[in-house]
Amino acid sequence: MKAKFATVCISCGDKIRPGKEILKNRDEKWVHKHCAEDSEGLP
Numbered sequence: 788m789k790a791k792f793a794t795v796c797i798s799c800g801d802k803i804r805p806g807k808e809i810l811k812n813r814d815e816k817w818v819h820k821h822c823a824e825d826s827e828g829l830p
């Protein structure tokens with residue numbers, strides 16, 4: 788989904804601006820879409 792508000796990606800620590808594609812990770816925290824996909828292969 789697209790961010791409706793400004794927040795911080797807890798995966799990379801960068802800012803998420805409204806309109807960016809974001810996802811919730813397994814901890815229910817917002818991360819960039821690409822950050823969530825990057826972490827899926829990790830143990």
Ligand SMILES: [Zn+2]
Pocket residue numbers: 796797798799800801818819822
């Ligand atoms: Zn990120």
